[in-house]
Amino acid sequence: MSTPKLPLTDVERKAMRESKIKLTDIAGYTADQLSASLRVPEERARLLLALAKFQNVPSIGHKLAINLIELGFHSLEDIKTGGESGAQLVERLERLHGVWMDPCVEDVMRLAVHHANHPGSEMKWWDFTIERKAYRKQNGYPTDRPSKAWHKS
Secondary structure, X not given: OOOOOOOOOHHHHHHHHHHOOOHHHHHHOOHHXXXXXXXXXXXXXXXXXXXXXXXXXXXXXXXXXXXXXXXXXXXXXXXXXXXXXXXXXXXXXXXXXXXXXXXXXXXXXXXXXXXXXXXXXXXXXXXXXXXXXXXXXXXXOOOOOOOOEHHXX
16 A cells, blocks of 8 residues: 555644554545544545545556546545546546646546446556557547647646
């Protein structure tokens, strides 16, 4: 299990030390438990918990975990019940940010959907590259896809 990168305040870090909570253990808490231990509102605890849980998935780092939260997800179960494909998730993310994303982001979104439906899988983002390329060759991109690249924003 990797150590998640979390945007903790100094007060939250102090509360973690006082509660003897390790960063690697946060994903095992409930929002109620984390809220009480860190003395933060439940919504803040839900955000930290979501970041930690998403970063427990192989190949999902801090930035992609944030992207999943921006799309309205706080757990893999949310992704599963949402019923969207990785292609649909990246298309929504592109519209949200107003830029097209690196193709690898779509691979990670496909990975997130896969892990939501197959907990414990060891697949990594690059395992979805061939699938993405085949899908895009057959289906292309939406006509309303932003024309500006993520690295030019």
